[in-house]
Amino acid sequence: MKYWIVFALLFHWSVSEAAGTEMQIRFAFHRIASENDLNVFISNCESSDWNKADLYKSVATMRKAEYVLSPLKKFEYFKLGKEAIEAFLKANPEDVEVRYLRLMVQNNLPKFLGYSSQMEEDRLFVTRNLESSNLPLDFQSLIRQNMKTIKA
Known part of the structure; x- marks a missing residue:
């Protein structure tokens, strides 16, 4: 019986850790403050099996x-x-x-690169669809906060 309890706890922990990986990547991306942070973040994305880790790695590569x-x-x-995004x-x-993520990239790039034509479209899309998305509420809150910084 003890073995089943240990197994159940380990299974629960591994499922929770997998779900945490998504949130860890999402929030760590917004906390990158140095080249070392960026390199660690990219390494973490490379070792993640989350389907959007490659997307975050691509955005980090731009940084x-x-x-x-x-x-x-x-x-x-x-x-x-850009190609990956x-x-x-x-x-x-x-x-x-x-x-x-594309909107955040476009907002922070120099305009002469010509990668800003979808900013308004993306801003409207995110604003209209965020609440009905399946994103966790704390991440939705972070997105709302960051949307206030958009220059468009």
Whole structure:
């Protein structure tokens, strides 16, 4: 009987940990404050089996441009991230989280890169669909807070 209790507790812990991985990635992304944070975050995304970890890794890859001097390297990171985000969005056009992340990227990029034409569309989509999404309420709250910073 004791073994079943231990097994049940371990199973519950592993399921909770898997669910926590999603939230850990979601919230850790918003706490990246240094190049080291960024590298650790990307490593965590690479070791995650969550289906959106690659999306977050792509957005984080774009942020690597903040820490390099070469304009060519900056553009390379931008291009890699943009292509991955757009591919993920093409496969998931109604996903609020994907639209939110693209909006955050567009909001923080220089306009001369030409990656800002969907800002208003994404802002409206996220605003209209956030409440009915299946995103956890605490993450929805973070999204609402960040939406207030949009320059569009």
